[in-house]
Amino acid sequence: MDGTDTTYGETLTLERSASARLWAELLLVFVGLPGLLFAVRGSVRGLIIPLIMLAGLVCWLLLRRTPGFDMQRLWNGRDFWRHFARTLSVMLPLGLFCTAFSWYYEPERFLAFPLNAPTFWLVVMCCYPVLSAYPQELIYRVYFMHRYAPLFRRPWQLMLASALAFGWAHAFLGNWIAPLFTALGGLLFARTYLRSGSLLQTALEHGLWGDLLFSVGIGWYFYAGSIGA
Secondary structure: OHHHHHHHHHHHHHHHHHHHHHHHHHHHHHHHHHHHHHHOHHHOHHHHHHHHHHHHHHHHHHHHOOOOOOHHHHHOOOOHHHHHHHHHHHHHHHHHHHHHHHHHHOOOOOOHHHHHOHHHHHHHHHHHHHHHHHHHHHHHHHHHHHHOHHHOOOHHHHHHHHHHHHHHHOHHHOOOHHHHHHHHHHHHHHHHHHHHOOHHHHHHHHHHHHHHHHHHOHHHHHOHHHOOO
């Protein structure tokens, strides 16, 4: 009995130690580093996309070395249309709300991007889902939710943690719209990822939302060039 108790106590201590290290890592990487980015935001405005892509590459390499992780999740088209239909059923009413919000809150920027710079607008519409949305979802959905799942007892807790971390990552933009909207969007993307098991699906959803917000005028608040403007 004494030997069993000792083994159990040692195992529990190791589990708590591993959990503490994982929490420390989460706080350092997903709270501390965005906090540092906030502190130096004026100096990194032109480096945001390269930094996102670099972080996505690091997460991809770490996932490749993670035992038991299914790399198919990075490009999983199973039941694509069913999940895409669910995405549209949510996006249509909420997208109308965001459009109305932009028209009311920022009337001078409403539809200004596609009307005033149609060529650049088309470039952004094509590039944003690939260069920004995909690596962000790799970081905040696939890597975050796989790496830190042991810290949360319920899926909704993991979803909420992912969404809050995603919102906090946008605090460096220096306005209230970006963190709030990205945290709410993070909940949608996390739900889609848990349901579909597909980075492709969540990146597409993220990309569509980003394209919509940039088109109707709210995208200014997510643009690094707006810092200090």
